[in-house]
Amino acid sequence: MRIPAPLLETYVAEIFKGAGCPDDESDRIAFYLVRANLAGHDSHGVIRVPRYLSWMEIGSVKAGVQPNVVSEGPTHAVVDGCFGFGQSIGPFCADIGIAKAEEHGLSIVAIRNSGHLGRIGDWPERAADAGIASLHFVNTSGLGLLVAPYGSPDRRFSTNPFAAGVPIPGEEPLILDFATSVVAEGKVLVAHQGGKPLPDGALISADGEFSTNPELIYGVGTAANPNDMRGGGGAIRAMGEHKGSGLAFLCEVLAGALTGSGCATPEQSNLANGMLSFYFRPDLLGSENEFAAEMERYLAFFRTARPLDGTDRVMIPGEPENRSRADRLANGIPLTDTTWESICSAGDNYGVRAPALVSEAIAS
Template sequence: MLPAIASHTDPDMAPNYVMVEAGRLDAFVAAIFRAAGCDPAEAGRISTHLLGANLAGHDSHGVARVPRYVEWLEAGYVVKGQDAEIVTDGGCFALLDGHFGFGQTVAPQAVELGIARAQQHGIAVVGLRNAGHIGRAGDYAETAIRAGLISVHFVNVAGSVLVAPFGGVERRFSTAPFSVGVPLPGRPLVLDFATSLVAEGKVLVASNGGKPLPKDALIEPDGTLSGDPHTLYGEYPQVGPRSPANGRGAIRAFGEHKGSGLAFMCEMLAGALTGGGTSGPVDARGRIANGMLSFYVSPRHFGTEAEFFATGRDYVDWVLACAPANPDEPVLAPGDKEAATRADRLANGVPLQPDTWESILQVARRLGVNEPA
């Protein structure tokens, strides 16, 4: 049995990074949010979702976010105890307002509604606006998969300008995540990525001594490419908060014009269409909120479920039988890496950079929460 906390080394991580057993980490983070004023159910949802991102290998959306979430709660940028309200209801389509509640509360409510409506009508389109940070978008695709549904999710961050469009050096987009889930029996597919070259959370992790950024992930005002987190955050302490408002540079879109174009559409669909607002121009409220437009399709209602399952499984097998460029690295399907990482981290613990762990401990101490034994 792994100790609750241990130190290890790994070539892809900072030296002597901290390994925390998943169950202990879940309970510890939940205790922090209870101490911050959330009720036990909401605290548990936040903790489990953040831990789920770590387990999937998306550390940028994991427990490294705890200090920032608490900071947002205390500043009033996110509001505890909120429920999503239905603003428009057309049966197979609906629009919900999250009232700046925690994303881990209001986004699952929007997803649950979309699943129920798709199971009733065969298809559903659900918009969500004014949600706190919803975390890893792939989590919602996985929820739809468990219900047997295909889903597509466009996400934006209203009021958050971090990413330069193709050909530019100034911030214009949010990181604008995109996710698709496909429920093949025994072989689900989950596509989940930010349209930026790296998620802002990966810059956060790198600034805390984690895995370095690609040398072309960021761009300076003069067009110089950079992998230095200071490009985005400006000066910051070794342990403590980071603010993108202090930096002069931007994150780059992935795939040159292709990622930039997809980010543009995420802003249009998740931001402008839902009425929650796009990344900019930033208004005087200083509030940052997620928008999400989700599509749900039931293969059973579509009338091709058996063919879809058979053809889809055959195609996945054929693609994965492709000769690998590197014999030690087989060709993978979307979601394979996350599944393998989840199994490993459940067995061996969640790796956290020492500075990330210390920043979480500082919040816990301030709120009177005891460290894991």
């Protein structure tokens, strides 16, 4: 089925309000989850509603939390998210970094102990909209221990995203956002719920065999085990063999150890995101006109690259998300029946009825 984005966003916001989140935070959570779906990153979209609610119920993430600025100077800030929702901590910290970069040319912001920060590409997009370039390194301590390093079947990393954004005069901003694993954990969840299947070799069993079976991560689901306990004995593989494994390790160091959020740790029930972000004004490094002219020249050259058979066109980072956003705003957000039913069940738990979809949802 395809569900109109405004209807889905309103419904998700009402569920979080029913669960006890403040109205403004509920609206932010819904906005960023639906925004991830619009960008084509269903792994970080509304599929996460039941999981977020279960975390809130057991106290792993806390509603209505005010972030604590631990230390601050003209060009830096260290912020403790106090296990609040990442959809509140993320924009709060991004705006600190943007404001400092606007005034001083550059800034560094360290986040520790945030709830799940969602699609990390949201934060370089927010900065680029303000004319600021940025780099973001992320890790997850505790519950996020899911990824095997190169040469091992054992979990030693989280999916450790990296993201970057650069505003380009006269163009959509360049936005790069990826997990340092072959796939993000949420994409394993999407596959498990009947969505897009995993690429070959995305997972590895405890015996070292490559696989695409999501039960290697979640175990076999039952009513008592809702596939959120990471009960399988396998792992997600690091992307790019030793290169991706090295980048994942760097994310543990920068986003975990340096921020004070902590590196991946076994036998922890809480999920805490750490993020180290660098913000800077492009004009700090030279003429804005020279930068615009060089980007215009290079993009024209890049776009002459011949696509391989079966490839529509060679795209710059951020272009697939822009295409998805245009399609899904026009035609609705596709959800599997399993995902929709899990959201509706979560809503029922808080007395929030699902919207009627007879005239608004389009069967796929």
